[in-house]
Amino acid sequence: MRVAATIDSVALAHNLGIVRQRVAGSHVYAVVKADAYGHGLENTVAALAGADAFAVACMDEVLELRAIDSRSNILVLEGVFDGRELAVAKADKLEIVVHSDWQLQLLERDGVEGIRRVWVKFDTGMHRLGFAPESAGDVRARLAALGIEAPGVMSHLACADEPVLADTARQMAVFGAVCKLFPGSPASLANSAGVLLHPDSYLDWVRPGLMLYGVSPLPEGNGTDFGLRPAMTLSAHLLSIQEVTMGNAVGYGATWQAPRDCRIGIVSIGYGDGYPWCATAAGEVLVRGKRVPLAGRVSMDMLGVDLTALPAAHVGDEVILWGAGLPVEAVARAVGTSPYELMCRVSRRVPRRIAGQVGMSPIKVSA
Numbered sequence: 001m002r003v004a005a006t007i008d009s010v011a012l013a014h015n016l017g018i019v020r021q022r023v024a025g026s027h028v029y030a031v032v033k034a035d036a037y038g039h040g041l042e043n044t045v046a047a048l049a050g051a052d053a054f055a056v057a058c059m060d061e062v063l064e065l066r067a068i069d070s071r072s073n074i075l076v077l078e079g080v081f082d083g084r085e086l087a088v089a090k091a092d093k094l095e096i097v098v099h100s101d102w103q104l105q106l107l108e109r110d111g112v113e114g115i116r117r118v119w120v121k122f123d124t125g126m127h128r129l130g131f132a133p134e135s136a137g138d139v140r141a142r143l144a145a146l147g148i149e150a151p152g153v154m155s156h157l158a159c160a161d162e163p164v165l166a167d168t169a170r171q172m173a174v175f176g177a178v179c180k181l182f183p184g185s186p187a188s189l190a191n192s193a194g195v196l197l198h199p200d201s202y203l204d205w206v207r208p209g210l211m212l213y214g215v216s217p218l219p220e221g222n223g224t225d226f227g228l229r230p231a232m233t234l235s236a237h238l239l240s241i242q243e244v245t246m247g248n249a250v251g252y253g254a255t256w257q258a259p260r261d262c263r264i265g266i267v268s269i270g271y272g273d274g275y276p277w278c279a280t281a282a283g284e285v286l287v288r289g290k291r292v293p294l295a296g297r298v299s300m301d302m303l304g305v306d307l308t309a310l311p312a313a314h315v316g317d318e319v320i321l322w323g324a325g326l327p328v329e330a331v332a333r334a335v336g337t338s339p340y341e342l343m344c345r346v347s348r349r350v351p352r353r354i355a356g357q358v359g360m361s362p363i364k365v366s367a
């Protein structure tokens, strides 16, 4: 197989267990938007069946999820976009977020019968989505007029992954004041960073995504610091090896020249598979347990690596882009992006292979 993302379902289940340990009595939405952060929805949902409910971004993702799971409760984090989507949400008994006046008007026009729960979202300082805290009384009254006496109340943390706590403390204070206006309502605030660093943010429902995949959102360290296990290993193979004499160039634009006589390996993955083009300058991959640097620009289907320090490498060897032995957090830092983006960008061309199923030996990815 040219390239594969091997997904460790035991790791996914283990990571959910870590969430549960940390949040004790809080309920857990497992966030599986963006095809389960690139891990493949179907296998991920099966591995995370122990969650209390799933959360996705939009109605298209609800339909994908429903095709494989007809029973679980689902929260739609961006809510519905129009009356047609609201009708589907009612028929399917979904939980929906209402973050804006236009959405509230839609509910007032069409009603909410069938909706399992409305979560009203407030902007407590991120300035992305949500009603202003000052409008809480008005929003509460409009929801009550719709027959919704105790809507869920939620917000989102902007800086929970940062070592400076002031921004998060300010957001939590604002959120606490809003929640007081909704007695009896369930409250939800924490994403992964909240679960990892801010026990005060757990409340009734937590909404972790990234950490379920074994990855840390923090600027330093990685998921294993918290006992998490990375669920995805992205791997490819050495297609060819050649000697390139000093001064000769490798790849498009001839941007990389051999600083000495080099042994160059060509790896069967490129930006068409979602491996970032911007890794060209600083990327490293793992071959035979050793990190080696990229050589030349990442192409659509291939990339070059400098194997000079690894004479044992030969054609057919597995190459790990991230995962076991090379944390995706480290790759993201080296190339100047986030692990969220790296994982979400793994393209449809990359087969997701499930490994670690109970009672089944892991699938070997080598050719």
Ligand SMILES: *Cc1c(COP(=O)(O)O)cnc(C)c1O
Binding pocket: 031, 033, 077, 156, 190, 191, 192, 193, 207, 208, 209, 210, 211, 217
């Ligand atoms: C994506 C998302 C989450 C999950 O965030 P992570 O950082 O991946 O844990 C939680 N809540 C909302 C509203 C989101 O959009």
